[in-house]
Amino acid sequence: xxxxxxxxxxxxxxxxxxxxxxxxxxxxxxxxxxxxxxxxxxxxxxxxxxxxxxxxxxxxxxxxxxxxxxxxxxxxxxxxxxxxxxxxxxxxxxxxxxxxxxxxxxxxxxxxxxxxxxxxxxxxxxxxxxxxxxxxxxxxxxxxxxxxxxxxxxxxxxxxxxxxxxxxxxxxxxxxxxxxxxxxxxxxxxxxxx
Amino acid sequence: xxxxxxxxxxxxxxxxxxxxxxxxxxxxxxxxxxxxxxxxxxxxxxxxxxxxxxxxxxxxxxxxxxxxxxxxxxxxxxxxxxxxxxxxxxxxxxxxxxxxxxxxxxxxxxxxxxxxxxxxxxxxxxxxxxxxxxxxxxxxxxxxxxxxxxxxxx
Numbered sequence: 001x002x003x004x005x006x007x008x009x010x011x012x013x014x015x016x017x018x019x020x021x022x023x024x025x026x027x028x029x030x031x032x033x034x035x036x037x038x039x040x041x042x043x044x045x046x047x048x049x050x051x052x053x054x055x056x057x058x059x060x061x062x063x064x065x066x067x068x069x070x071x072x073x074x075x076x077x078x079x080x081x082x083x084x085x086x087x088x089x090x091x092x093x094x095x096x097x098x099x100x101x102x103x104x105x106x107x108x109x110x111x112x113x114x115x116x117x118x119x120x121x122x123x124x125x126x127x128x129x130x131x132x133x134x135x136x137x138x139x140x141x142x143x144x145x146x147x148x149x150x151x152x153x154x155x156x157x158x159x160x161x162x163x164x165x166x167x168x169x170x171x172x173x174x175x176x177x178x179x180x181x182x183x184x185x186x187x188x189x190x191x192x193x194x
Numbered sequence: 195x196x197x198x199x200x201x202x203x204x205x206x207x208x209x210x211x212x213x214x215x216x217x218x219x220x221x222x223x224x225x226x227x228x229x230x231x232x233x234x235x236x237x238x239x240x241x242x243x244x245x246x247x248x249x250x251x252x253x254x255x256x257x258x259x260x261x262x263x264x265x266x267x268x269x270x271x272x273x274x275x276x277x278x279x280x281x282x283x284x285x286x287x288x289x290x291x292x293x294x295x296x297x298x299x300x301x302x303x304x305x306x307x308x309x310x311x312x313x314x315x316x317x318x319x320x321x322x323x324x325x326x327x328x329x330x331x332x333x334x335x336x337x338x339x340x341x342x343x344x345x346x347x348x
Contacts, residue, residue, distance in 0.1 A: 013213065020216035027223045036249040036310060038340040046330040116320030120313050121241040123322075124339055128243040135245055156247060185323070 039127060041181070059099060060107040062091045064126055068117025072126070075100070081125055088133025092177060105137075105177045113184040130181055138173040145169060235271075236261035236278050241315035243341035254308045255338075256296040258289070260321055261314030275317040277325060286321065289328035297334065305333070312340045 064084070065073035072079045074087070092108045094101035102108035110130050114123050132152070139155035146169065150158070161167040238261040249255055259278040263271040267283075276283050279292050297304040309329055313322055329337060 016213040017209070017216055020213055020220055024216060024220045024223065027220065036252065036255060036338070036340070037246045037342070038249075038310065038338040039243055039245060040247050040249075041337050041339065043326060043330050043335040043337055045333065045335060114319040114323070116318060116323065118319040119315070120317045120319060120322055121315035123319055124241045124243055124315075124341060127339070128245050128341075131245040152245075156245070159247060160250065183326070 039124070039131060041127075056109055057103070057107070060102045061109050061111050062087065062101075063111045063113065064130075066112070066114045066118045066122060066126065068115040070119050070122045081122075081129055084126060084129040085133040085136070088130055089137055092134070092137055109180045109182055111182045111184050127181070131179070134177060134179045137177050141173050141176055142169045145172060232257070232278075232281050234259060234264070234278070235267050235281075235283055236263050236276055236314070238312050238314045239316070240312065240340055240342045242344045243339075244344060246341060246343060247338075249308055249310065249338055251306075251308075254300065254303060254306050255310050256293070256307060257310045257312060258325060259312045260317050260325065261312075262316075275314060275321055277321065286324040286328060289325055290332040293329060293332040293334045297332070306336070307334050308336045308338055309334050310338045310340050 063075060064079075067073070072081065074083065088110065090098070091101045091110075092105050094103075094108075095105075096103045112123070112126060112130070135152050135155050139150045139152050142155060142158060143150040155173075158166045158170055161170050236259050238259050257279070260275055261278075262268075262273055262275050263283070271283055277286060277289065278284070279289065284292065293307075293309065297307050300307055311322070311325065326337070329335070
């Protein structure tokens with residue numbers, strides 16, 4: 001009598017896909033895609049003993065006031081969010097031409113003053129527009145150095161300073177057009193964030 | 195001569211590679227996502243912004259959530275926006291102490307701490323200003339106003 005050939009031992013893997021699916025769904029549900037994105041700002045340091053009240057020429061300050069009804073007062077006139085970016089570009093790159101705007105990019109300051117009742121969303125939208133203006137200026141400037149067009153999206157990538165070239169460009173742009181956005185306090189003094 | 199017709203092959207998709215594909219997906223999600231460490235007690239709907247920058251070093255980041263408490267906690271905390279840090283709802287004046295604690299954890303990198311402010315878009319600036327002052331007191335000056343891209347919902 002011939003012996004039956006032994007079957008090779010194998011694990012039944014047909015349910016493997018199901019198991020993997022279950023795990024996959026578990027991870028899909030329990031995790032959130034990391035969303036650490038936003039507007040990076042640097043707060044001014046607190047030095048309580050020496051109260052800095054630097055006298056800044058009024059023409060160098062582009063002031064934005066937001067009241068508790070989320071209405072904007074830009075340079076003492078009622079304004080809209082839509083005009084900020086254009087104004088900032090004009091303000092920073094004025095070089096003393098228009099007496100209402102800044103002397104030089106170095107001296108230009110943007111002041112955003114909010115009320116305690118202002119909605120955060122509006123404040124952030126304003127801050128976003130101001131930064132958009134600065135970023136466009138810097139992108140243009142880097143474009144001049146690099147000899148090609150740099151878009152704002154490209155600039156934001158450069159600002160990550162992943163390569164040596166990007167670091168040099170970013171530093172140059174930052175030096176030429178320092179972003180001086182001040183969060184004026186409703187009650188006490190002024191604070192300038194760099 | 196009569197040609198014997200070949201029997202047609204079963205029109206079935208071979209599924210033997212399916213587990214591998216699924217595993218690949220699984221690994222992708224495992225690597226690209228982080229487990230939510232803190233349970234959110236407040237509702238935060240991030241505002242939208244266009245000039246978004248990424249935070250590079252995740253290890254330096256601490257989170258502060260500001261928003262209205264979730265419905266199930268509203269008996270306890272009310273409906274006005276509150277501050278949450280590390281699983282607990284805190285008062286504005288407690289922020290400084292908790293931030294200093296977080297800084298201690300980073301040891302020599304303490305002064306590089308990045309505070310990610312996840313603030314609900316409908317919150318008022320008053321509470322944000324209070325937190326900002328506390329952060330200045332704690333000398334945690336690098337702040338990221340968390341926001342999402344205009345086209346995404348997250």
